[in-house]
Amino acid sequence: MNHKTLLTNHLSNLQVDLFMVNYNRCGTDWRDLDYTPDYSKFYFICEGEGWLKIGNQEYYPTPGQLFLMPERTTQSYSAINDRPFLKYWCHFSAKVGGINLFQILKFPHFCEVDDPKLVQETFNSILTYAKSGEVYAHMMAKSKLLELLSHYIMNLDLSQISYVNVPAKDKMSEILTYIDSNIEENISVHDLAQIVYMHPNYFIRFFKQQIGVPPIHYITGKKIDKAKELLTCSPSTVTAIAEHLGFSDLYYFSRQFKKHTGMNPTEYRKQTTVLTSP
Incomplete structure (x- = not known):
């Protein structure tokens, strides 16, 4: 069975949950070192500069990049000047059969987004539903989060996705x-x-x-x-x-x-x- 078909089988049963989402500018004191969260994160950079460390890899993200920071991976972040990030971000979980997706599949830590406007619109939809008190709102927020994860995968070469085990x-x-x-x-x-x-x-x-x-x-x-x-x-x-x-x-x-x-x-x-x- 080829790589694409196997990936399709895994991802077709993916379940996501949204914990937190926002759009804001980081403070110049935005900083945390060597922590290991029990949730995954997306950062979509709109403006500014900063520093991230995911596992052993360091990054200086630029506008238009969508970063994926998997749960249970040691991370650090920091502002580096008086022009900190303006970014969309969310905390979430992604599981297949009750297992953390990122314990099964290894993804690149970021992608260059082909259509930044589409990603912004998806984040804005997640924000709108997350703030809504309607009974269907959490379901819609999760569906938009799944859409965001889909956009991320669409902007990758499938050869960049590998198996942990x-x-x-x-x-x-x-x-x-x-x-x-x-x-x-x-x-x-x-x-x-x-x-x-x-x-x-x-x-x-x-x-x-x-x-x-x-x-x-x-x-x-x-x-x-x-x-x-x-x-x-x-x-x-x-x-x-x-x-x-x-x-x-x-x-x-x-x-x-x-x-x-x-x-x-x-x-x-x-x-x-x-x-x-x-």
């Missing part, structure tokens, strides 16, 4: 490739655990930590994706498609299909036929 990455690549290649079979947790020489109970925890959902949930989702493709592109009956994908019980297949798509297979086929008709 390469052996775990290699195991997941082997597992997901096996699932894709054998999606028409009855794939069990025991089968997958044997591929990577793990006890099934440990394997279930490992898979969920890496991908964000249990392995059976993931496999079922992949089977339903394949069923949607076959219902759209092949003349096979619903019963034949269910059997082809390893569902011996047509009722169970229909129930799982509706759970994932909101309609049963026959309804789905009719709907897609209408949509694809000339």
Whole structure:
């Protein structure tokens, strides 16, 4: 399985939470050294000068740069003259399967933003929703934070994103490739655990930590994706498609299909036929 596909699997189950957001100018006394926060940070520099240290790397950010400072990484910052930063910033968490995203993936600490206005608008939306008392506001703030993280990734070359634990990455690549290649079979947790020489109970925890959902949930989702493709592109009956994908019980297949798509297979086929008709 290639790097892009594996990244997509990880990021599609990403969950974020927003703790704090603001837009202000730092004071000339803005300074803290060698602290390790339990939250991640974005800094989007608009004006001014300053100094950051993330892990062992030092930076002098410039306007238009978006900095990512991962949680549980030792950091320092300081103003360096009488023109301190004017910046947007937020504190947040990002997790996959309950695990800190930055314990799984290593990102560059900053990117040059192609569209600064778009990033400013996204931050302003986060600010607006964070200050709102509406019942939906926190949900909207989180969705905009996810959008901001997406902008960050869009401004990177994917080769800049690496895995913290390469052996775990290699195991997941082997597992997901096996699932894709054998999606028409009855794939069990025991089968997958044997591929990577793990006890099934440990394997279930490992898979969920890496991908964000249990392995059976993931496999079922992949089977339903394949069923949607076959219902759209092949003349096979619903019963034949269910059997082809390893569902011996047509009722169970229909129930799982509706759970994932909101309609049963026959309804789905009719709907897609209408949509694809000339």
